[in-house]
Amino acid sequence: MTRGNELIRDFEDIIKTQRPPDEFKSLKIGVDLGTANVVVSVLDSDNKPVMGAIQPAQVVRDGLVVDYVGAIRIVKRLKARIEEVISLPLKKAATAIPPGVNPGDVKAIGNVVEAAGFELTGIVDEPTAAAKVLGIKNGAVVDVGGGTTGISVLKNGEVVYVADEPTGGTHFTLVLAGNYRVSFEEAERIKLSKERSKEVFQVLIPVMEKVGSIIRNHIQDKEVDTIYLVGGTSCINGIERVIETHTGIKAVKPVNPLLVTPLGIAMLSEEGGG
Numbered sequence: 001m002t003r004g005n006e007l008i009r010d011f012e013d014i015i016k017t018q019r020p021p022d023e024f025k026s027l028k029i030g031v032d033l034g035t036a037n038v039v040v041s042v043l044d045s046d047n048k049p050v051m052g053a054i055q056p057a058q059v060v061r062d063g064l065v066v067d068y069v070g071a072i073r074i075v076k077r078l079k080a081r082i083e084e085v086i087s088l089p090l091k092k093a094a095t096a097i098p099p100g101v102n103p104g105d106v107k108a109i110g111n112v113v114e115a116a117g118f119e120l121t122g123i124v125d126e127p128t129a130a131a132k133v134l135g136i137k138n139g140a141v142v143d144v145g146g147g148t149t150g151i152s153v154l155k156n157g158e159v160v161y162v163a164d165e166p167t168g169g170t171h172f173t174l175v176l177a178g179n180y181r182v183s184f185e186e187a188e189r190i191k192l193s194k195e196r197s198k199e200v201f202q203v204l205i206p207v208m209e210k211v212g213s214i215i216r217n218h219i220q221d222k223e224v225d226t227i228y229l230v231g232g233t234s235c236i237n238g239i240e241r242v243i244e245t246h247t248g249i250k251a252v253k254p255v256n257p258l259l260v261t262p263l264g265i266a267m268l269s270e271e272g273g274g
Helices: 002-017 068-086 103-115 126-134 169-180 184-192 197-219 239-247 257-267
Strands: 027-033 037-044 049-056 092-097 119-125 139-144 148-155 158-166 226-230 250-252
Touching: 002 049, 002 126, 002 257, 027 068, 027 103, 027 257, 037 068, 037 257, 049 068, 049 257, 068 103, 092 103, 092 126, 092 257, 103 119, 119 126, 126 139, 126 148, 126 158, 126 226, 126 257, 139 197, 148 197, 158 197, 169 184, 169 197, 197 239, 226 239, 226 257, 239 250
Parallel strands: 027 092, 092 119, 139 226, 226 250
Antiparallel strands: 027 037, 037 049, 139 148, 148 158
């Protein structure tokens, strides 16, 4: 996973600095419509980060587009922001879907990307995208997203089992809101606060244990020796320790779990995006 972490760090740095490399080859573009964030990632043909943009959003819920117009507007905005920085039009892009999404919702996600001005080159599954970045062929990729925990078991690079159950970042935030008797918005800020991470960890242990139970129930007979945690909610400090203790299986997470799937989508996209 070392190479994947290097890639994530480079992408994270480019998003923060908004400074693309001096030279890059043909572009590969990914659009990740997440439950809590929308991310557009741009790589060159060697899978090196060129540019990226991210915006918190609640236009998609568990793979279902709940605000079609809002989703298009955000993707257009991120697209324009990147085009301004790299001085090139973004033309083609791929996107991704979580496990268990029905065909109608898949089409809606693709329609958002096209309506935002991209030529859609493909729709990949999120576990395969994450596995591509992390360089793994066997194990369980667990995406703890905004609304659900998605579990995908890989054998020899192929997804052989998928499951998706409620319990994600929204539930974590609701627990914090109840504990501190604050609004959902304030609880979300508390959840993301680095200064309060130790305190938040203690409050959220029961929810993390529930996630662990979900994972354990789905992989206990699947010969999984490593759990790879991705998704925005996996960014919570210490969640991997709770999952490992509760499942009895080694749990690891990359340096920034939020950026794994967006990078993987771009890696699996066709060249010629710019």
